[in-house]
Amino acid sequence: MKTNYTIMVVEDEENDFYLLERAFKKNKITNPIQWMKDSMEALHYLKGEGIYANRKEFPFPEIVILDLKTPRMTGLELLAWIRDHPECRVIPTIIMSSSKQDSDVQKAYELGANTYFVKPSDFQTLVEMTKSLHDYWLRGTRPDLPRRS
Amino acid sequence: MVPRTQPRHESRKRAPSRPTAEKLLPAIFDSCQDAIVSRDEAGLITTWNAGAEKLFGYTPEEIIGKPIEILIPEDRRNDEEIIMNRLREGGLIGYYPARRCRKDGSTVEVSISASAIRNRDGRIIGAAKIMRDLTPSLQAQAELDRSTRALNESEIRYRILFDSIDEGFCVLEVLFDQANRPCDYRILEVNPAFERQTGLRDATGKGIRELIPNHEQYWFDIYGRVATTGRPVRFENRSRGLQRWYDVYAFRIGSIRERKVAVLFNDITKRKETEETLRDAQVKLQLAIEGSDIGIWDWNIITGERVWSDRSKEMFGIPLASTVTRELFLERVHPDDRASVTTALAAALEQGNDYSQEYRVIHPDGQQRWVLTKGRVFYDDQGTATRMSGTVIDITASKRTQEESKEHLERLIAERTARLQETVSELESFSYTVSHDLRSPLRAMQAFAYMTAEEYGACLDETGRGYLKRIDAAARRMDTLIQDVIAYSRAAPASLEIMPVNLNDILEEVIQQYPSVNVAHATFEIAGQLHGVSGSPSTLVQVLSNILTNAVKFVPHGGKAHVKVWTERSGEKVRLFVQDNGIGIPEEVLPKIFEPFQRGHADRGYDGTGIGLAIARKAVTRMGGSIGVKSTVGQGSTFWIELPAST
Numbered sequence: 001m002k003t004n005y006t007i008m009v010v011e012d013e014e015n016d017f018y019l020l021e022r023a024f025k026k027n028k029i030t031n032p033i034q035w036m037k038d039s040m041e042a043l044h045y046l047k048g049e050g051i052y053a054n055r056k057e058f059p060f061p062e063i064v065i066l067d068l069k070t071p072r073m074t075g076l077e078l079l080a081w082i083r084d085h086p087e088c089r090v091i092p093t094i095i096m097s098s099s100k101q102d103s104d105v106q107k108a109y110e111l112g113a114n115t116y117f118v119k120p121s122d123f124q125t126l127v128e129m130t131k132s133l134h135d136y137w138l139r140g141t142r143p144d145l146p147r148r149s
Numbered sequence: 150m151v152p153r154t155q156p157r158h159e160s161r162k163r164a165p166s167r168p169t170a171e172k173l174l175p176a177i178f179d180s181c182q183d184a185i186v187s188r189d190e191a192g193l194i195t196t197w198n199a200g201a202e203k204l205f206g207y208t209p210e211e212i213i214g215k216p217i218e219i220l221i222p223e224d225r226r227n228d229e230e231i232i233m234n235r236l237r238e239g240g241l242i243g244y245y246p247a248r249r250c251r252k253d254g255s256t257v258e259v260s261i262s263a264s265a266i267r268n269r270d271g272r273i274i275g276a277a278k279i280m281r282d283l284t285p286s287l288q289a290q291a292e293l294d295r296s297t298r299a300l301n302e303s304e305i306r307y308r309i310l311f312d313s314i315d316e317g318f319c320v321l322e323v324l325f326d327q328a329n330r331p332c333d334y335r336i337l338e339v340n341p342a343f344e345r346q347t348g349l350r351d352a353t354g355k356g357i358r359e360l361i362p363n364h365e366q367y368w369f370d371i372y373g374r375v376a377t378t379g380r381p382v383r384f385e386n387r388s389r390g391l392q393r394w395y396d397v398y399a400f401r402i403g404s405i406r407e408r409k410v411a412v413l414f415n416d417i418t419k420r421k422e423t424e425e426t427l428r429d430a431q432v433k434l435q436l437a438i439e440g441s442d443i444g445i446w447d448w449n450i451i452t453g454e455r456v457w458s459d460r461s462k463e464m465f466g467i468p469l470a471s472t473v474t475r476e477l478f479l480e481r482v483h484p485d486d487r488a489s490v491t492t493a494l495a496a497a498l499e500q501g502n503d504y505s506q507e508y509r510v511i512h513p514d515g516q517q518r519w520v521l522t523k524g525r526v527f528y529d530d531q532g533t534a535t536r537m538s539g540t541v542i543d544i545t546a547s548k549r550t551q552e553e554s555k556e557h558l559e560r561l562i563a564e565r566t567a568r569l570q571e572t573v574s575e576l577e578s579f580s581y582t583v584s585h586d587l588r589s590p591l592r593a594m595q596a597f598a599y600m601t602a603e604e605y606g607a608c609l610d611e612t613g614r615g616y617l618k619r620i621d622a623a624a625r626r627m628d629t630l631i632q633d634v635i636a637y638s639r640a641a642p643a644s645l646e647i648m649p650v651n652l653n654d655i656l657e658e659v660i661q662q663y664p665s666v667n668v669a670h671a672t673f674e675i676a677g678q679l680h681g682v683s684g685s686p687s688t689l690v691q692v693l694s695n696i697l698t699n700a701v702k703f704v705p706h707g708g709k710a711h712v713k714v715w716t717e718r719s720g721e722k723v724r725l726f727v728q729d730n731g732i733g734i735p736e737e738v739l740p741k742i743f744e745p746f747q748r749g750h751a752d753r754g755y756d757g758t759g760i761g762l763a764i765a766r767k768a769v770t771r772m773g774g775s776i777g778v779k780s781t782v783g784q785g786s787t788f789w790i791e792l793p794a795s796t
Binding site: 069099121124126 | 585586588589590591592593595596597599600625628
């Protein structure tokens, strides 16, 4: 079980991404993080299209952290695509949204989200949240990644 | 003149050659219808003629030689004495009324004439009497009296009738000109009603031309004909002079030469006018019907005969020459509508309601039309339905329009609904945007302020660190505000599930589970079993938590909160009161207290954004209720919510 797996973060808010990255660093988590500024880009990455065909530079992510409110394609739409895709469907996908709305939470779990986090309003909580996330998925068994020829 | 005392028979046998007084007497004696009787001095009957026999019933053989008293009733016995005394005094008795007895015991009224019989010396030796039966003349007199009386009575009766009848009555004498043409008439007699019926005063004795100069010639012609032919007539005519219509009965009275006509008449102007109006209305109706495309139908319930106007038949696709029958009528009605048509007809007949029914008609060529039939049932004196008649109009075009406008309306509703839904989702996405996008920069502010303080706090002095704290506090406050806005916009969605709610349960839940309500310094006093209301339980929890939070919050700092809760029912409404012993609300703030972000206690050391009561009002309104407050500064506030009662 390799610990240095790639984490994909789909987040259009630069501050939020920066804070998340800082929170990981606070927890001494040094896994490579691929920052996708919107869901469409994430889609290209997952499909290995264009520059993302290079899996050495852009390895297949083993965890996806997804904001729901993203331009061009919503987080839920991307989640639906992932769960519908034969290779990607196994990737643990964590929703990290500022929405507490019941309908969003419900919909996300229905589509197969593995966890739903509401973005905390203070940094301290975010640090704790990322720590438990890392601990959980480091200790838990993740599925094998698709082998690409 | 010497009356014979011999029996008459002998003298009769001797045929006289010439009539002398002597020969005449026996003839008179024998043939006289009156009774001729004589008596002698002693009062014995000496002669007795056939008239006497007929009047009294005795034969000469029976009576001659008998006393005269036989003929006299007991109570009149002195009659004979009176007569004899008069004769002795030299008088004559003429037409002396008396009563005498017959042989059969009955009495008879007679009139007596008597004369004395004297001898040669002039001495009275007897008396002769002629007695006439008065019975026939008495009967005749009685008869006469009776008929006179009857005549008077009928005259009186006629007068009363004449004077009291409503009909006008007059007797006329028709006047003819030289060409023997009737040209005027004179009024001879009128009854009291005459004046009322004609408006003519003091008409008696006047010629009608004098009274009504423009009297029509036909009046003279008609009365002239009655006077000359004697045939009574009855007619209705108008008099332009009197401006009235009359119903007249005229008949001749008296002889043809008198040319007198009696006229019995009645003013029928009103009736004529009504008839005219009616005829007018009928004509107008007819014209209206012809012009309006309305079909007319009439059903004689007794005979079953149905009379339909041409237009009605056209509407049902029935040839104009055909007779309408129930079968033919129902055959034309759309099969799906037949049941409702027959039911409605039966109901109209049974209950006497007006009948009105819209249904489809199918013509033999397959064409379908919509018709509206209206009708009314008519009854005879016994209340039996005798006929039903009404109208039918073709409403196909308006039906089509109706369908079209219905479709149009439905389309419009669908469009509006879609637009509304669009608006709703826009609003939702707006609040979504507010909650997400506005909060995220705040998070960043907070986080970077925090990180700066943590990582670079050592480089800053107290003032610098104070600024960072202020950035953090401001960001937190704004975050709370945004969350409140979202809470307000999401409070009580339009589709609330309304059900009976037990307010005791709701209050218990709120007090137990809301930390902002269940505070150490507060006590609650709930007045027994509260009235049930209709509402949404979760929304009521939200409303009451807001009200109770306020109730325990706004107490003087360090003071105890005491909250009383009770309900009052008034008709179909229940009012829940929440009374606190708090600081109260200034009067000038009261009207705004339920507006969003209005705070009664700004800058007085009580936190909050002022959204709680706005949410409460919105939620209560959504449940069909209302909310209010009474407050006195320094004594406390009483909030109430009113909702429909659950039972």
